[in-house]
Amino acid sequence: MFPELNNLLNTTPEGAEQGKLTLLCDAKTDGSFLVHHFLSFYLKANCKVCFVALVQSFSHYNMVGQKLGVSLTTARERGQLVVLEGLKSAVDIFFRPQEEPHPLQFLREANAGDLQPLYAFVRDALEPVDCGEAAWRCPVLLVDDLSVLLSLGVGPVAVLDFVHYCRATVCREWKGNVVALVHDSGDAEDEESDVLLNGLSHQSHLILRAEGLATGFCKDVHGQLRILWRRPLQPTTPRDRSLTYQYKIQDKSIFCCEPSSEPYSL
Amino acid sequence: RHLSPRLTPSEGLARPPPPPTDNCPNGSFRPSHGKIVERGVVPTCVYQHSRGTIPREPSWDSVEWEGRSLLKALVKKSALCGEQVHVLGCEVSEEEFREGFDSSINNRLVYHDLFRDPLSWSKPGKALPGGPLEALRALDKRTGSGPATIALDSLSWLLHHLPCPILCQTLHALSRQDSCPGDTLPGEQVRVLGLLHEELHGPGPLGALSSLAQTEVTLSGTMGQASAHILYRRPRQRPTLQTQWFSILPDFSLELQVEPLLESQPPSDLHTPSVDPTTHLTFNLHLSKKEREAKDSLTLPFQFSSEKQQALLRPGLGQATSHIFYEPDAYDDLDQEDPDDDLDV
Numbered sequence: 001m002f003p004e005l006n007n008l009l010n011t012t013p014e015g016a017e018q019g020k021l022t023l024l025c026d027a028k029t030d031g032s033f034l035v036h037h038f039l040s041f042y043l044k045a046n047c048k049v050c051f052v053a054l055v056q057s058f059s060h061y062n063m064v065g066q067k068l069g070v071s072l073t074t075a076r077e078r079g080q081l082v083v084l085e086g087l088k089s090a091v092d093i094f095f096r097p098q099e100e101p102h103p104l105q106f107l108r109e110a111n112a113g114d115l116q117p118l119y120a121f122v123r124d125a126l127e128p129v130d131c132g133e134a135a136w137r138c139p140v141l142l143v144d145d146l147s148v149l150l151s152l153g154v155g156p157v158a159v160l161d162f163v164h165y166c167r168a169t170v171c172r173e174w175k176g177n178v179v180a181l182v183h184d185s186g187d188a189e190d191e192e193s194d195v196l197l198n199g200l201s202h203q204s205h206l207i208l209r210a211e212g213l214a215t216g217f218c219k220d221v222h223g224q225l226r227i228l229w230r231r232p233l234q235p236t237t238p239r240d241r242s243l244t245y246q247y248k249i250q251d252k253s254i255f256c257c258e259p260s261s262e263p264y265s266l
Numbered sequence: 267r268h269l270s271p272r273l274t275p276s277e278g279l280a281r282p283p284p285p286p287t288d289n290c291p292n293g294s295f296r297p298s299h300g301k302i303v304e305r306g307v308v309p310t311c312v313y314q315h316s317r318g319t320i321p322r323e324p325s326w327d328s329v330e331w332e333g334r335s336l337l338k339a340l341v342k343k344s345a346l347c348g349e350q351v352h353v354l355g356c357e358v359s360e361e362e363f364r365e366g367f368d369s370s371i372n373n374r375l376v377y378h379d380l381f382r383d384p385l386s387w388s389k390p391g392k393a394l395p396g397g398p399l400e401a402l403r404a405l406d407k408r409t410g411s412g413p414a415t416i417a418l419d420s421l422s423w424l425l426h427h428l429p430c431p432i433l434c435q436t437l438h439a440l441s442r443q444d445s446c447p448g449d450t451l452p453g454e455q456v457r458v459l460g461l462l463h464e465e466l467h468g469p470g471p472l473g474a475l476s477s478l479a480q481t482e483v484t485l486s487g488t489m490g491q492a493s494a495h496i497l498y499r500r501p502r503q504r505p506t507l508q509t510q511w512f513s514i515l516p517d518f519s520l521e522l523q524v525e526p527l528l529e530s531q532p533p534s535d536l537h538t539p540s541v542d543p544t545t546h547l548t549f550n551l552h553l554s555k556k557e558r559e560a561k562d563s564l565t566l567p568f569q570f571s572s573e574k575q576q577a578l579l580r581p582g583l584g585q586a587t588s589h590i591f592y593e594p595d596a597y598d599d600l601d602q603e604d605p606d607d608d609l610d611v
C-alpha cells in the first residue's frame with residue numbers, strides 16, 4: 001500500500017471504514033496501481049479478501065504486492081486471501097463437466113446472462129464462519145476489473161446487478177467493503193461503459209479517478225488523481241467533498257502534489 | 267431566514283386542491299406526480315484546492331447533485347402532513363433510507379425492500395414475491411384510504427429491469443387509483459414520486475417518463491448551491507419552467523433560498539490591475555470620429571446594394587433572371603469570342 005494515498009484518504013489499515021463501496025476509475029491512463037494499493041491495504045488491515053482478478057496473473061499481483069510489503073502467496077495459504085484467477089479459470093471452464101457451477105459460467109452461455117454464479121462464488125468465499133479461531137476483521141471484495149466483463153459480453157445491467165448484490169451482502173449485511181476498478185474509455189459512443197460507470201458512481205461511497213494529464217504524456221507527472229467522497233452518513237455538507245492531486249508513481253511509493261497553475265517543476 | 271414562495275399548482279391543474287386542514291410546515295414545495303431527475307455526470311468539479319484555473323471538461327466537471335436527499339425531504343414533508351408514505355426501495359437498504367428521519371416520520375413510512383434480494387439470487391429467498399413488477403403493482407393495493415405518497419427509489423433501477431412500456435403503464439395505473447377519474451375524492455389522491463438518474467438512460471425512456479410526469483424537477487447547481495429546475499405540465503396549459511434554489515438540512519428539511527449572486531470577477535483580478543494593451547504602440551489602433559464615419563459608410567464590393575436589389579426585384583422584359591454586373595477596369599481585355607470555338611466538338 002502507498003502510505004501517501006492513505007494520508008490523502010485520511011485512513012489507516014487499523015482504522016479503515018467498513019460498509020463502503022469504493023469505485024476506482026481510470027481514464028487515459030493505467031489505474032491498476034490503485035488496485036495494488038487497496039489489495040495490500042486490506043491484507044495489512046487483517047481483512048479477509050476475495051480478489052476477482054480478471055486482468056493479470058496471480059504471480060503479477062504477487063510480485064507487485066511484495067514491493068508493497070505483502071505476500072499474496074502467504075495470505076492465500078493461511079486462508080486470508082481467496083483469488084479467482086480469471087485468466088486461468090476461463091480456460092478451465094471448457095474442460096470440466098457443465099453441471100458443475102463455475103463463477104465464470106457466463107462464458108459458456110450463448111447469450112451471457114447474469115453473474116449469479118460469480119456472486120455465489122464471492123458469497124461462499126467471504127461468508128463469515130463461526131469458528132473458534134481469530135476472525136478476520138471484515139470481508140473485502142476486490143475486482144480487477146469490471147470493464148473486462150463488459151468486453152466478455154455481459155451487459156452493463158448484469159454487472160450493475162452483480163455489484164448491487166455484492167453491496168447488499170458484503171457491505172450491508174457483513175459490514176465489509178467492496179472495491180472495483182472500471183475503465184472510462186472516454187469514447188462517447190461506448191454507451192455500455194458509460195452506463196456502467198455512471199451507475200456505479202451513483203452507488204459508491206468513495207470514488208478515486210486516475211486521469212492522464214490533459215496536456216498529454218509527461219515524464220515527471222504520471223497523471224492526476226481525483227478523490228470524491230459521496231454519500232456521507234450524515235448529510236452535514238450539502239455537497240460532496242472532492243480533492244485533486246497530481247501523482248508520480250515510483251517503485252514502491254507514490255508522490256502526490258496539488259496541481260498548480262505555474263509551470264510544472266518537480 | 268429563508269423564503270417560502272408559493273409553489274403549489276394553481277387552479278388550472280386537474281388535481282383537486284388540498285383539503286382545508288393543510289398544516290404542512292414551511293410553505294409549500296409539493297409537486298403532485300413528480301419525477302426528480304438528477305443531472306450531471308459524477309463526480310464533482312475541481313474548485314477549491316488550486317489557485318489557478320483548471321480547464322473544465324464538460325463530461326466530468328459538472329457537479330453531481332444527488333437526488334435522494336430531495337426525495338427524502340419530500341417524503342418527510344408528506345409524512346408530516348399526515349400522509350402514509352410507501353417507499354419502493356431498490357438502491358439503498360431500509361436502514362440507510364430511514365436514516366435521518368425521526369420516529370414520527372418512520373412510523374408513517376412503509377419500506378418495500380427490493381434492495382436485499384431483488385432477483386431472487388439468495389438461497390433462502392428473501393425476495394418479494396413476483397419480482398420487481400409485482401412489487402410495483404402491489405403498491406396501489408396497499409395504499410388504503412386517505413392521501414398517500416409513493417416514492418420510487420429509483421426509477422432508474424426499475425427502468426433497467428423492466429421493459430419501458432410496462433413500467434410506464436404500471437406507473438400510469440399507480441397514479442390513478444380508481445377507474446372513474448371523475449369520482450376521485452380529494453382524500454384518495456395518490457402522489458407518486460420517482461427518482462431518476464438521467465445519465466443512465468437514453469432519450470427514449472427519458473422522454474416516455476417525462477410525458478407521464480406532471481412535474482419534473484431537474485437538479486443541478488452552481489457555486490456550491492443546489493438548484494431545482496421545475497417544469498410543471500398542466501393539462502390544456504403551457505408548461506411552465508421555474509428555478510428554485512434550495513438546500514437540504516441534516517434532518518431532511520427543505521430550505522428554499524434566494525438565488526446566489528454570481529460574481530462576475532474572480533477575486534484574483536482585484537490584485538492585478540488591468541493593462542490596456544493599446545498603449546505604448548508604434549502604430550495607431552484608434553480611429554478618429556471622421557475615420558469611424560467613413561468606415562461605417564463604406565459599402566463593401568460584394569455587398570448587396572440597393573441598386574442590385576431593385577434590378578432584381580423588377581426584372582426587365584426579355585431579360586434573363588440573372589445578371590452579372592461587371593465593371594471592367596483599365597487592364598481588362600474583353601474578348602467577346604468564345605475561347606472554346608476552336609475545339610472540334
